[in-house]
Amino acid sequence: MQKVLKVAQREYIETVKTKTFIFMILMLPVMILLIVYFAGKLKDSGSADRPSLKVAVTDLSGSDQFRTQIEASFEKHNTDNPGRKVELQESQATEEQEKERLRRGELDVYIVLDKDVLEETGKMHVYTHKAKPPVIEALWTVESPLRDAVFKQRCKEHELSPDLVRSLRNLPIERMETGSTGGQDRVQSEGDRVVKMMIPFFFMYLLFIGILTMGQQMLSSIIEEKNSRVIEVLLSAVSPFELMAGKILGLVSVGLTVVLLWGVSACAAAGWQGLNLDIGPVILTYFILYYVLAFFMFGSFMVGIGPICNTIKETQSLLKPVIIMCVVPIIAWQNIIRDANGTLARVLSFFPLTTPMVMILRLSSGAEIWIVEILGSIVLLAASVLGGVWVAARVFRTGILMYGKRPGLREVGRWLKQA
């Protein structure tokens, strides 16, 4: 056991010390902080110097009064949004000529209003040509003033006051969260709701990233030992099983470090932004259990894959199926939290490779999960860890000294039979 700990310690220190690891650890939180920071900045300043959108409007209803209304509406928009100006161009030409200008890039957006646009049946046609994302994103700056103009014009024709109609439609909504006792009700901000939605995904994604990091480090460590031929020297001091156990232990700690650092910095960032994470201690305990078991399970898989290969490149093809299984919950996460006790969620909970990620999703979704299912999935994971270690120990022992051609499945099967 002493030796296992020493191997684990070296493995951990040598991994954590590498520049790529430190860079990777720092990159994500720094990126998140930068995004949060600049997103706030951008919202404040409203960014003054965006080029104005060149727009032409052909109004087939042909009313001069309406035309004035449109111009007034755009003018109002330009005063309200100095950073998002719209340049309304006179349009006397035919539709085809205007579309040609659109193709030549003289116009960004070209609008055609149907003849019956003021009679509730007509449409507004918005033309763009190979529009770039900033134009698509800014289409509302063209559409909403026009919608406003149409609304006002329609009101005028029905002799209604636009302000009255608007105030009749108005109903403010306040979303509240009741506290655990009375009198603690508090208003839910938009941020709170986004956080609520994202928490399950975040915890699952954290596990995914942790597994990837650990796996990569594990494989490169094994391949390095194999290629530098240090393995035989190691085996003169420790048994293959001790070496393997040390590696798993060391790299599981690396994975947990990643999760811990990012988890803590995410919570800190959320706190800084005044967002409420609100996870109970019971769920947190389950999370830790799932994280640890998941790392041990994937760790033993990786330690079984490494010795079969001679180069990092060879490991990639064997790693692919494992990663694909991890991606399944990432693709299906919304379905799983929406229906946390549905068939899909339940089936994936009992497939070892997806168990931890899916269970974390289900638990953090807030749905009531039958305790037998939770305990069952934990037992299943623990059994997979033992099975994984059993297989890995046999593959590791034989594979670690093999050089040259990568053995096929049948060959590896033979190793498993050898005691």
Add this chain to the structure above:
Amino acid sequence: MDAVAIRDVCKSFGEVRAVNNLNMTVPAGSIYGFLGPNGAGKTTTIRMIMNILRPDSGQIALLGDHSVEQTKSRIGYMPEERGLYRKMTVRKVLTYFGAIKDVPPVELTRRVPQWLERLDLAKWADKKVEELSRGMHQKLQFAVTAINEPELLILDEPFSGLDPLNTDMLESIVLEMRSQGKTVIFSTHVMHEAEKLCDSILLINKGRAILDDSLANVRSQQRSHAVCLELEGDTDFVSGLANVTKVKSEGSQLEITLEESADSQELLRSLMEHTRVHSFELKVPSLHEIFVDLVGKSDAEGS
């Protein structure tokens, strides 16, 4: 107590019999040469001793113990394929291997600088292993092997890639270890190294032992029937003497081969009757010649 005892060990890789019914006894406190041509099964045998490979059949006992895992911290093994962690510093590598060989940390802080000093590596202590030259890498590898001050050292081709100075340095360390009562096994196919250091040798070819004895016995039994002479005056009469089968002359030197049963003293007596003898030397076969002879014979038998 024997440092290593191997009984009827066999190991095959697929169709190839790498080691065939090998017996080997290494007495404690000696230097034991493990000789053989390339591909004879030396490395396979050593790996089985270290429990890195498992024998198909037979028994291996180390330092009187059948469980190698229990004795690993009392053994130092330097494999033929050298390798160390390239990104770690010299000092850290040495400390790490000391630690996993159960050397207490306090002891390590004393031994690590001591070994680095002794092998002229002190200047490089904080350099990364990948910055070392091949010779220095080799010396560090030896330090890693010896850091636990093992009772039994197993060195697979220890001197390959070393210059004469460093070879002398390692040889003197090996001899010193024997004087401390330690056992050293080393494999080589360079015979003059074995001749210089070994107390006993085991010669194997194609996985079988073909010679297993002390070096002194090997020498006396493999005594050749050749004599080197320097005589005064005309030497033509020599080929006419009794028991002489072959005469080869090189300037004033003569090399005479006698019949197997002949006594060299008889030859000397009859020479003295004819002329004055300037020099008379029984030619002792070198290990090299014995090696070539025995391996050649065993190859001929095998085919």
